[in-house]
Amino acid sequence: MKVLVTGSSGQVGQDLVDVLDGIVPPGGSSELQGSLEGKEFRVLGVTHHDLDITDASHVTNALERIRPDVVINLSAYTAVDRAESEFEAAELVNATAVGQLSRACASQGSRLITLSTDYVFDGRKGESYIESDSPNPQSAYGKTKWHGEQLCSPADTIVRTSWVMGVRGKTVGKVIADRAKNAETVRFVDDQRGTVTLASDLAVALATLALDPPGGVWHVANSGSATWFEVAQWIGELYGREDDFATAIKTTDLDPAPAAPRPTRSDLDTAKFASAYFALPDWREGLVRFVEGLR
Numbered sequence: 001m002k003v004l005v006t007g008s009s010g011q012v013g014q015d016l017v018d019v020l021d022g023i024v025p026p027g028g029s030s031e032l033q034g035s036l037e038g039k040e041f042r043v044l045g046v047t048h049h050d051l052d053i054t055d056a057s058h059v060t061n062a063l064e065r066i067r068p069d070v071v072i073n074l075s076a077y078t079a080v081d082r083a084e085s086e087f088e089a090a091e092l093v094n095a096t097a098v099g100q101l102s103r104a105c106a107s108q109g110s111r112l113i114t115l116s117t118d119y120v121f122d123g124r125k126g127e128s129y130i131e132s133d134s135p136n137p138q139s140a141y142g143k144t145k146w147h148g149e150q151l152c153s154p155a156d157t158i159v160r161t162s163w164v165m166g167v168r169g170k171t172v173g174k175v176i177a178d179r180a181k182n183a184e185t186v187r188f189v190d191d192q193r194g195t196v197t198l199a200s201d202l203a204v205a206l207a208t209l210a211l212d213p214p215g216g217v218w219h220v221a222n223s224g225s226a227t228w229f230e231v232a233q234w235i236g237e238l239y240g241r242e243d244d245f246a247t248a249i250k251t252t253d254l255d256p257a258p259a260a261p262r263p264t265r266s267d268l269d270t271a272k273f274a275s276a277y278f279a280l281p282d283w284r285e286g287l288v289r290f291v292e293g294l295r
């Protein structure tokens with residue numbers, strides 16, 4: 001099984017390359033990864049520098065040369081707030097290039113797995129989102145990711161994930177952990193609910209899908225949902241901080257207000273993935289490993 005991973009220096013990319021190489025990444029679960037025992041992958045990770053996915057002829061040439069069984073596309077324009085003023089740049093990577101990659105994979109005979117986001121939803125449903133719910137993105141980033149999904153073919157596998165935290169990534173989780181360590185305090189919103197996803201756990205899910213990509217849309221995240229305030233409180237607790245570490249605020253209290261609107265409630269229902277494969281561990285257990293990985 002030859003797997004080409006694009007965007008391999010990103011936070012999910014680094015963990016995925018480790019998992020495919022049989023290495024447990026920092027913060028990873030050897031128990032979860034045990035499900036891949038005996039599965040052999042030949043992995044080639046390519047960074048933005050190696051392969052710019054917006055360069056269609058380079059992508060086609062690379063696929064012809066490498067002939068991967070599966071391409072896992074982790075390349076993305078992920079600066080959610082900056083995308084509000086750089087829509088075209090985000091659209092090029094998150095939509096146009098994904099469509100080109102889908103076509104190149106189809107003509108080469110490779111299966112494509114590509115990542116999307118809970119931000120394709122408007123957050124107004126009032127309960128967790130299943131795969132067949134209608135997207136209605138509110139931010140520029142969410143719109144470009146939804147356009148990318150629409151440019152995929154039914155044979156492609158689209159994995160929507162959310163609130164990703166990798167020990168080697170630039171994540172909110174790390175900011176909270178640093179403040180907790182340094183005797184500082186934090187303020188986080190308690191009116192945005194979502195699903196936390198450990199990059200290492202997502203990587204195991206992606207490797208599992210790569211064994212026989214099923215096609216269609218899949219929601220993948222750790223089990224349970226949380227607000228950002230609850231995430232901050234829990235990380236504080238793991239550093240031995242008391243209740244006064246995290247203060248709950250409202251989105252309207254954020255100053256300056258973020259450029260991109262976030263959905264109020266965009267937690268992903270992961271039952272489809274859990275019944276076909278396995279449930280990812282609870283988010284609190286995942287963050288225990290995340291904090292251990294940081295240490």
Ligand SMILES: NC(=O)c1ccc[n+]([C@@H]2O[C@H](COP(=O)([O-])OP(=O)(O)OC[C@H]3O[C@@H](n4cnc5c(N)ncnc54)[C@H](OP(=O)(O)O)[C@@H]3O)[C@@H](O)[C@H]2O)c1
Nearest residue numbers: 007009010011012048052053075076078115117161163164
């Ligand atoms: N992080 C989250 O909370 C979250 C939530 C939901 C969904 N997702 C999705 O999950 C996937 C992985 O996210 P992540 O957190 O690993 O993001 P990340 O750390 O920002 O990694 C994205 C990678 O894409 C690369 N890249 C950007 N433009 C490229 C281009 N034109 N050609 C090739 N590579 C390019 C970046 O390289 P450079 O940095 O060198 O440009 C970076 O290595 C993305 O599809 C993202 O939309 C993430």
